[in-house]
Amino acid sequence: MTDAKVVHLNKVAPEHSPTSPAGRLPVALIHVRDKAAQQLKQALQALFDNADDTLFEMADRATSNAEQNAFFEAMRDLRLKRKGIERGFLQKVFETFANLNQYEIGRAPQLDAVSFDTLALIQNDELEETVALDSMVAKVMSRDAVALGHLTTRINAMVSKKIDDKTNPLGPTVLCEFFLEACSRLGVEIKVKLIILKLFEKYVLSDLDQLYADTNQQLIQEGVLPELKTAPLRRKAGPGTSGARSASTGGAPGVQAEGGQGGGYANEDVQEVFGVLQELLSQVRGSGMPRREMPADAMPISSNDLMRLLSHMQQRPVYTNAAQDDFDLRNQLEQLLVRASAKSGKSRVVGEVDEDVINLVSMLFEFILDDRTLSDSLKALIGRLQIPMLKVAVLDKTFFSRGSHPARRLLNEIAAAALGWAEQDDAQRDSLYQKIESIVQRLLNDFVDDPAIFSELLADFLAFTGDERRRSELLEQRTRDAEEGSAKAELARREVEHALNERLLGKTLPEVVVRLLQEAWSKVMMLTCLKHGVESPEWQATLNTMDDLVWSVAPHEDPEARLRLLELVPGLLKALREGMASAAFDPFSTSEFFSQLENLHVQAFQRFKRPLPETVEETSAEALPSLDGEAPLLELPADEEIEAVAVPAMVEVVEEIVLLAPGASRVQEPEVSLPDDDESLARVDSLVVGSWVEFQEDEEHKLRCKLAAVIKPTGKYIFVNRTGMKVLEKTRMGLAVEFRRNAIRLLDDALLFDRALESVIGNLRRLKNA
Incomplete structure (x- = not known):
């Protein structure tokens, strides 16, 4: 809500909708930001230039060595951290301006843990800081409330994220908070911090009236709400001014502007x-x-x-x-x-x-x-x-x-x-x-x-919507987390698909091997990709195992291949067994696969007719090494037994392997393919998270939903209803097609009364x- 004391009388500045790209500011506002930042920078420099003298005087008047040393240490600390404080303060000002056209998803406040031992001290120091800040802000508001209100109104006319006087990037409340945050790294006592705050009031806040006057005049020249006329600068109000204003107020008795300001300012605006x-x-x-x-x-x-x-x-x-x-x-x-x-x-x-x-x-x-x-x-x-x-x-x-x-x-x-x-x-x-x-x-x-009944009902309704919003934000966050998890799984699935197709597509292999890789080993690869990524040694190991398996069942004529096969099979079967166990693959199916693999490897030796070297024959005469005390993984049968092994069923992989999540179907892109410079694609790209839209599903049904997330890896746009539950998922091209046929309407979330x-x-x- 805006706490500005004036309304938007027009929007002659370029209008920026809530769907503008984050951080894109109107040119007029960029000029305001840069000029204000320059003035604030000069004021801060004046503050630090005079801080040494002030602290030295305080040290000279100190009543003890400890107190004097505290002031000298503060002078040294301030000199060392001066540039960092200036930079941190101005950076916050720039960030706040940049966020004026950026949607933020609210989060529940987090409570910091505080020990009982330090509670009293923290409360006392914070209380003194708070009292000092409130006093500083109140002085600026008592002097410059009208000019600040006009500035707030003019900024609201140019941006989608509405502000009030307390959240205005150039308002005293925000500037004080930024300076206090920038000074948080100073290791000084509260007494010294209060002196520095007093200097901030003297050298920065005291000139805000001139800043507001210059900024309002600059925006008037840019054509932003020229009807709002701020009174000339008045350093001090004459006696009886407030009384005269109160006497002429046109509002109801007792009606005051927020923040403790009486009918004076309100009446000027009225x-x-x-x-x-x-x-x-x-x-x-x-x-x-x-x-x-x-x-x-x-x-x-x-x-x-x-x-x-x-x-x-x-x-x-x-x-x-x-x-x-x-x-x-x-x-x-x-x-x-x-x-x-x-x-x-x-x-x-x-x-x-x-x-x-x-x-x-x-x-x-x-x-x-x-x-x-x-x-x-x-x-x-x-x-x-x-x-x-x-x-x-x-x-x-x-x-x-x-x-x-x-x-x-x-x-x-x-x-x-x-x-x-x-x-x-x-x-x-x-x-x-x-x-x-x-x-x-x-x-x-x-x-x-x-009219007090409106304040009562407003507080009650805000409490109600606050509870609803917290619940919807929680569900919305869970929806986003689930979609991001699904996106990672989808990317891993595509990596596995690519690896499988690269090795299997166009080849004729035993059917059991193709099934083992597609149904079982793909799950091992998925988990490895999700846990370690495709650049990891673990991922490379899964690829090597797959390559070894394919090689082990392929026909080979080279006599040396038999020696390699004898060396390869034990490690290969161990890697397969451990990988499938880690993926919790069905033990019964695993046993079936290994039984058929053993037959395949037995047949592989049948093709070798030449006598092997003595060392090899000695190896072949014995069982291959067993693993972990288990029975031998592969025993070479006698020649007559080899002849009895059935020829395995072979299959040619002619279609690309497609892996799907359980219960899922691959989303098909719309048949229409739009050029990159199409206006509908630009409209999709202008959508920001938090935008409300209405889909015309058919002649009778409409769906209202909010863009909750754009999952970049998969290009999915996730929409939720007002409770935070996912109701729709679209691709970028799919949304562009909907925009092109005018089936999507953006909902204006600007303040209803202001729009009216x-x-x-x-x-x-x-x-x-x-």
Whole structure:
């Protein structure tokens, strides 16, 4: 959410969608970043240039040698680490700007373990740091809140990842955190650290008003929200300023901006932003909007009377049960005013300011009810919030200008949570639907004129969505982990396929050998590839074993081959047996394979008719060496026995060997092959993790899902639903084909209220210029 005190009045800067490549910033924002970084660098240099003098003075006033030595050590430490602190601070600033167009998957906070022995000391030091930082930030906000708010709003107009004043890369909160983090390697006591923080306030934070003024002016020149006019720089406010502002506030009593800022800042924005909106409305009356026709004796009703009429309408069944696109707020209100006029004998009308508020809220909800991002069921629920939101706007005009307004935030949070919600038959049983319905009903039943109910409902809804988000993120992470594991297995499977086909394809071999390699030894190779990789000695050993097996069953005429075979077979069978055992291959099948292998090797010797050298004959007369005390792996039978061995079944490997995971089928690429420069492929490449999309599966069914991961090794795009469960898997080419036939629609996850307000202002401007 944005805590900016002003709205986006337009987006004249290039629009960057949530699907922009991570880190790509608008040119205007790059200029802002570079200029701000230069100013901050100069301020830091001034800080360190003066730090020696300050610490020396403190050492000179020290009351003990230990204290004096602490200051001298700090001076030395600061000199040594100065460059690292400067570099670390500026690097964080650049990283924060780069992340403005980058989606981040939230993670649950990790709690650090703290021992009870150090707890009190840590708390005391951190407490002092926190108090110092809060004081520093508060001083900047009391002086520069409006300028910072305008800067936040302008940045939000250019990026997809919305920020507020606290997360603005140039805001005092962020800058203080960055400096404290950069100084974390300093081995200084808390007393010295507080002095360094004071220097940061003096040399860096004190010049932020000039930085904000320059940056806002730079963005105005770039055409980014030029309507927002920041007041001239005022170093010190004159006496009674805040009182004068408070007296003129147009909001409800007690309504304050967030962060402890009173009606002063809020009212400046109300007069500016709401004034701009009123001016636009006045300029289009009579052209695109009906002109107010009022009798001469018309008497405007007060805002309190309007609130009573709206509360009456809010409770009527015609409103609570009506389809909101059929409900005409202006017409219903006009009927009530006609009755009131008949009773009083005077023509009663809505005042001009309240009329403008009604028109604006009506146009906002027209946009919301036409928004394709929301499903129809939830759109109907949100539409019933029109009167409660109108009442808030009548009470408090900061509703239009303050992104952190509880009512506005509630509407945005509901819409954000509903982004992944799809139409379903049992919608009433869905927990999110039930929660939104209960909030709507509570507002219709209980909201009269106290806006505090919105803060209460917002906190309750955030707690609900926080629990849901944590559950979905956990499942989503498990989905990603499983897919990454599957991708590694798929890569290993392809390596094994390649090795098998390279050695077997086109050859005629005993059928048992082909089956053994494809069904059994492939599993050994898979495990070896996953554990050790294809560059490892272990992987090479599996290939050597396979090569040896193929050689051992091939026909050989060279007499020396017999000697090699006698030497080879014992080690070969041992390697095969150990490998298949490590892969937990079925022992019964293993025994069958080895029995048939023994026959093959016996037949291999039948082909050798020439007498062997004496040493060889001595070897052949005996059993081959046994392994681990087991029976001999191969005994050479007598010649008459050899003749009796059956000729093995042979098979020619003519088709590529394809290995599949259990229960899987090889995904086929679409028949369409698009050129590399095709626009649809570019649209696929612009998708970033976290993007919500809607697939048109057929004429009646649509699937809403979020891109959870792009598995680079396999090129798979994994989509999940709002609970984090995998619902779809696509290839890059498959997605491009879907884009080409317009079966995919990107869902806009920008803040609903902000989008609605920008649309309304855009329409008013078009009507004005028509």
